[in-house]
Amino acid sequence: MTVPGSWVEAVVAAGAVPASHIPEASLGRGDVDEFIGADPVEGGELRVEPLSDARPLAPAAVCFLDGIEQWRVVGYGGITPIVRAHAAAAIRRRGPERRLRTVAEATAEVAITRLDRLPAGVRRALEGAGVRVLEFPAEEAGQPARALAAVRVEVQRTRTALERRLGEAWLRALAAEEWLVVDGVLSDSAALSEHPRALGVVKSHGAQYFEGAELERALTLADGHRTGVFRPKARGARRDIYSWYVRLWPWEGNDLLYGLLRLEARAHPETIALASPIAAWIRAERAPVATPDRRWDRLLYPIHDVETYLRARAPRDLTPLPASRLPRTAS
Amino acid sequence: MIERPDPASPPPPPPLAPPIGRVVATEQKPATPHQFHFWTANETSIGIGAIVRVEEPGNGKGETGKVVYGVVTDGFAYSDLATPLHDVVGAEGDPAKAAERPTVRQEIRLWTAAVLRQTPEEPLQPVPLGQVHVATDVDVAQALRMDAYLGGAQPTAIPVGLYTSGGLEAPVYVDADFLLGPEAAHLNISGVSGLATKTSAVEFLLSSIFQHFPPHKGRVAAVCFNVKGPDLCFLDRPGTLDDEDRRRYQRLGVAPEPFQQVRYFAPFKADGVNLNTLRTHPDLVGDVEPLVWGLREVLDYAEVLLNRDDIDAKADAFIDFLADRVVDKEFEDGFGGVHRVVTFADLERLFRSIFDGLELAGRGGGDSWRTHHIATMRKVRNRLANISTRCKGLVTDDGPSNDLPWGRFTDRTVYVVDVANVDPLGQDLVFARVVSQLRERLERRDLGVEAVVVFVDELNKYAPADGPETYVKKMLLDISERGRYLGLVLFGAEQFRSQVHRRVVGNAGTVVFGRMDADELATPGYQVLSPATKIKLATLPIGELMVRHPHFTQPIFVRFPRPAVLRGRDGVERYPPTADLPFEDAVARQLVKLDRRVRPNQVKDVIADRREEDVRRALAHTRQTRPHDALAHFKKQLGGRVAAAPAAARESVPPLNAISDEPY
Ligand SMILES: Nc1ncnc2c1ncn2[C@@H]1O[C@H](COP(=O)(O)OP(=O)(O)OP(=O)(O)O)[C@@H](O)[C@H]1O
Ligand SMILES: [Mg+2]
Numbered sequence: 001m002t003v004p005g006s007w008v009e010a011v012v013a014a015g016a017v018p019a020s021h022i023p024e025a026s027l028g029r030g031d032v033d034e035f036i037g038a039d040p041v042e043g044g045e046l047r048v049e050p051l052s053d054a055r056p057l058a059p060a061a062v063c064f065l066d067g068i069e070q071w072r073v074v075g076y077g078g079i080t081p082i083v084r085a086h087a088a089a090a091i092r093r094r095g096p097e098r099r100l101r102t103v104a105e106a107t108a109e110v111a112i113t114r115l116d117r118l119p120a121g122v123r124r125a126l127e128g129a130g131v132r133v134l135e136f137p138a139e140e141a142g143q144p145a146r147a148l149a150a151v152r153v154e155v156q157r158t159r160t161a162l163e164r165r166l167g168e169a170w171l172r173a174l175a176a177e178e179w180l181v182v183d184g185v186l187s188d189s190a191a192l193s194e195h196p197r198a199l200g201v202v203k204s205h206g207a208q209y210f211e212g213a214e215l216e217r218a219l220t221l222a223d224g225h226r227t228g229v230f231r232p233k234a235r236g237a238r239r240d241i242y243s244w245y246v247r248l249w250p251w252e253g254n255d256l257l258y259g260l261l262r263l264e265a266r267a268h269p270e271t272i273a274l275a276s277p278i279a280a281w282i283r284a285e286r287a288p289v290a291t292p293d294r295r296w297d298r299l300l301y302p303i304h305d306v307e308t309y310l311r312a313r314a315p316r317d318l319t320p321l322p323a324s325r326l327p328r329t330a331s
Numbered sequence: 332m333i334e335r336p337d338p339a340s341p342p343p344p345p346p347l348a349p350p351i352g353r354v355v356a357t358e359q360k361p362a363t364p365h366q367f368h369f370w371t372a373n374e375t376s377i378g379i380g381a382i383v384r385v386e387e388p389g390n391g392k393g394e395t396g397k398v399v400y401g402v403v404t405d406g407f408a409y410s411d412l413a414t415p416l417h418d419v420v421g422a423e424g425d426p427a428k429a430a431e432r433p434t435v436r437q438e439i440r441l442w443t444a445a446v447l448r449q450t451p452e453e454p455l456q457p458v459p460l461g462q463v464h465v466a467t468d469v470d471v472a473q474a475l476r477m478d479a480y481l482g483g484a485q486p487t488a489i490p491v492g493l494y495t496s497g498g499l500e501a502p503v504y505v506d507a508d509f510l511l512g513p514e515a516a517h518l519n520i521s522g523v524s525g526l527a528t529k530t531s532a533v534e535f536l537l538s539s540i541f542q543h544f545p546p547h548k549g550r551v552a553a554v555c556f557n558v559k560g561p562d563l564c565f566l567d568r569p570g571t572l573d574d575e576d577r578r579r580y581q582r583l584g585v586a587p588e589p590f591q592q593v594r595y596f597a598p599f600k601a602d603g604v605n606l607n608t609l610r611t612h613p614d615l616v617g618d619v620e621p622l623v624w625g626l627r628e629v630l631d632y633a634e635v636l637l638n639r640d641d642i643d644a645k646a647d648a649f650i651d652f653l654a655d656r657v658v659d660k661e662f663e664d665g666f667g668g669v670h671r672v673v674t675f676a677d678l679e680r681l682f683r684s685i686f687d688g689l690e691l692a693g694r695g696g697g698d699s700w701r702t703h704h705i706a707t708m709r710k711v712r713n714r715l716a717n718i719s720t721r722c723k724g725l726v727t728d729d730g731p732s733n734d735l736p737w738g739r740f741t742d743r744t745v746y747v748v749d750v751a752n753v754d755p756l757g758q759d760l761v762f763a764r765v766v767s768q769l770r771e772r773l774e775r776r777d778l779g780v781e782a783v784v785v786f787v788d789e790l791n792k793y794a795p796a797d798g799p800e801t802y803v804k805k806m807l808l809d810i811s812e813r814g815r816y817l818g819l820v821l822f823g824a825e826q827f828r829s830q831v832h833r834r835v836v837g838n839a840g841t842v843v844f845g846r847m848d849a850d851e852l853a854t855p856g857y858q859v860l861s862p863a864t865k866i867k868l869a870t871l872p873i874g875e876l877m878v879r880h881p882h883f884t885q886p887i888f889v890r891f892p893r894p895a896v897l898r899g900r901d902g903v904e905r906y907p908p909t910a911d912l913p914f915e916d917a918v919a920r921q922l923v924k925l926d927r928r929v930r931p932n933q934v935k936d937v938i939a940d941r942r943e944e945d946v947r948r949a950l951a952h953t954r955q956t957r958p959h960d961a962l963a964h965f966k967k968q969l970g971g972r973v974a975a976a977p978a979a980a981r982e983s984v985p986p987l988n989a990i991s992d993e994p995y
Binding site: 094097098099100284285286287288289291292301302305308 | 411412414431
């Protein structure tokens with residue numbers, strides 16, 4: 001095992017120009033607005049259900065899975081960036097004592113670059129440094145800005161793979177009364193999307209499943225309500241899944257997406273029966289509020305907690321400093 | 332004497348326990364050489380006053396890092412809640428809902444500790460950000476620097492109590508060289524009535540001192556002024572202890588026994604035959620010795636009586652004149668009379684003949700006598716007459732005095748002087764004379780012991796923070812400042828430290844606090860204590876004390892066992908004081924005490940129709956002579972005039988410095 005970061009020195013010693021740059025978070029965001037479409041499975045049209053009468057599901061224990069990614073350009077070979085990336089994922093379990101404890105975690109340290117674009121010495125040094133090297137596609141290599149956007153995709157891929165592996169492994173150990181709540185979609189994983197007690201909680205709404213009146217119904221959902229369950233149209237590698245929206249806080253006075261979550265659970269009749277209890281449960285998770293995170297209106301506290309845990313353990317040199325440190329201007 | 336657990340071979344250290352905390356430092360709350368912060372699990376045995384050990388991780392080359400000992404002075408708990416408003420929002424304004432939320436927020440227990448000691452001591456650096464462990468016995472000894480006096484060829488450790496925290500218990504010792512001189516001396520204890528256990532703590536500590544006073548320091552005794560009811564009247568009687576007390580005694584290496592040698596002194600009541608004490612139960616009164624002083628003893632300390640009302644130097648001069656030239660001498664009054672002044676009555680006769688003489692000479696004879704103004708003489712006469720009436724049972728006109736055994740003090744003996752029922756003026760006189768005698772004798776090294784602890788309860792009455800400069804106050808100040816070189820050690824107790832003269836408390840090397848009054852804690856003298864320590868002091872349970880001692884960088888909390896002596900309150904229940912006896916019965920009882928063969932009725936026959944003064948005089952003489960046949964001696968004394976006691980050389984009392992704010 002390499003000491004994290006030590007490969008950077010080897011690469012710099014081999015002639016890479018040292019760099020220190022953390023690209024802006026907005027760079028090359030993955031979720032592009034797209035229309036996917038869906039089929040309501042609870043009634044013929046997308047419905048709206050109040051949760052006031054629903055009895056919230058109260059699992060004996062819940063495991064929360066989330067991950068983080070951090071990366072930094074540590075050098076350049078010519079104009080090809082060499083990036084050091086750290087991804088980590090953890091599962092924290094909440095038992096009857098209502099406190100979260102870590103039950104599983106995994107980290108990955110990778111270098112991301114385009115090997116064939118590096119000077120030979122630098123390439124050799126990197127390949128011999130004992131770090132896993134990922135490459136972004138050749139066609140993105142010419143322009144540093146596009147290269148970085150491509151790197152970002154690789155970093156995210158690394159993180160989601162880590163999360164998926166951790167979650168799948170944990171499912172096998174999940175006790176009978178226990179649920180696994182995942183930050184994000186379930187449908188990336190066959191095991192997750194088929195499990196009776198796995199729940200995906202999605203807070204970004206880049207993808208749209210409805211149009212017209214149905215879309216309006218979904219996006220103007222009142223506080224304490226859920227939509228009917230629907231089945232998103234299959235796309236790419238995504239598995240068959242059931243999904244529904246729930247509103248955690250009144251959106252009026254804020255924004256359409258304020259307090260709006262989309263839930264994912266296995267495509268199974270049981271899910272329809274559980275849709276209200278699950279939605280009521282998740283709505284109850286809005287307290288304690290996950291401040292100071294800016295997304296607190298839809299970030300569940302336990303997920304926030306997993307993230308805090310992972311950030312506290314991340315390598316110090318990759319965590320962006322709260323205040324700016326000169327020089328650092330490229331973006 | 333009980334063996335102290337040998338510090339050279341301490342019990343084997345327990346297997347290295349896991350750390351209970353970690354030092355954290357931020358820019359806002361950095362670690363410094365004197366203070367650090369650490370966090371623990373939410374459930375922890377740590378509390379205010381706990382002693383902890385911080386270990387710097389080794390440098391990987393086999394060298395161990397710094398070790399720092401600290402005492403917890405403050406604690407903080409908080410969660411990741413950014414503002415209280417967010418809690419309200421999350422609960423939709425309903426506190427009941429707040430309790431239902433599915434996840435408990437992350438919380439922290441953060442503690443502040445003050446550094447007790449760093450090893451190595453040099454270079455003095457900020458506390459390393461290491462692991463925190465609870466202190467063991469050995470750590471406590473290190474942390475409080477007790478290793479310096481606990482071991483070695485001549486250990487000087489005196490057990491004071493048990494440091495107790497989270498199941499761990501370690502004996503705490505003070506250093507005799509710093510408690511009883513010469514390095515530092517004196518002890519002051521304060522705290523609210525009843526809950527602070529001040530008197531009890533001093534009783535326990537005295538017995539610990541008697542059992543652990545290092546042999547190389549010689550002999551030690553204690554003089555305790557009983558100023559409150561029956562407080563110190565039963566120091567030789569065993570009290571009630573429970574198992575926990577006995578366990579603490581055992582852990583401290585102190586035998587739970589009452590004092591083996593106690594001598595009680597009390598003046599008489601006004602009748603001159605009944606003792607003015609609550610230790611008058613027939614089983615116990617036998618070993619109470621009367622404290623009786625005559626004109627000579629009073630005149631030596633007449634300054635006490637004068638200072639109160641600020642009498643001028645002229646009065647002093649006249650008193651000196653009386654003491655040097657008149658008392659116990661053939662003295663010619665200048666008007667043709669010859670006097671031999673031994674008693675107050677003799678003195679009164681002299682005054683009368685002087686005033687008569689002056690009056691006769693009057694009209695041209697002037698208003699002074701031998702350079703002393705008549706007004707000065709009248710003042711002095713009034714003061715002396717006053718003391719002899721107000722303290723009738725202490726100050727006698729009837730024959731010889733009876734005093735503490737000056738020059739014959741014995742090792743590990745407590746001398747209780749009961750002045751609880753004596754007029755304040757008389758109390759001052761007793762203090763002044765007893766303490767001055769101790770001071771002189773210790774200075775001359777002929778007291779009989781090398782060190783004396785003087786215990787003064789209700790110190791605020793005798794050395795108040797404000798009020799006039801009385802002789803007693805000056806004297807207490809003098810002991811506080813110079814006593815440590817002489818082996819004259821003041822143990823003072825009071826409810827409110829702020830009410831005692833600043834330099835009297837300031838000179839106490841060892842300071843003890845029991846449960847404190849919150850208003851008192853708000854006074855400026857306690858600013859150095861953290862708010863948490865103040866709260867702890869204000870809620871301190873009975874039997875727990877906070878101790879400051881020169882070796883301890885920070886105050887330390889300890890628990891001590893109940894004193895192994897009968898409490899005053901219980902004493903008067905078990906040994907109820909007897910009602911005052913009629914004059915002849917009291918006289919008979921005293922003679923029986925001197926000589927078991929004496930029959931009370933014989934005594935009553937002998938003293939029938941005799942003047943009480945004559946009876947008292949004969950009794951006093953018999954008491955002092957301790958003849959083989961007490962009744963015969965008594966009869967003989969009663970028959971004729973008692974000869975005056977032989978004149979003793981006047982003992983000089985070194986002058987006391989005026990009270991000033993300069994320490995020297
Ligand atoms: N170590 C101890 N453990 C438990 N109780 C104790 C201990 N020491 C003393 N006590 C009890 O506490 C009570 C008060 O003690 P003490 O008379 O010494 O207090 P004090 O501070 O001198 O009060 P005051 O100001 O009224 O003189 C007594 O009844 C005594 O029995
Ligand atoms: Mg008391």
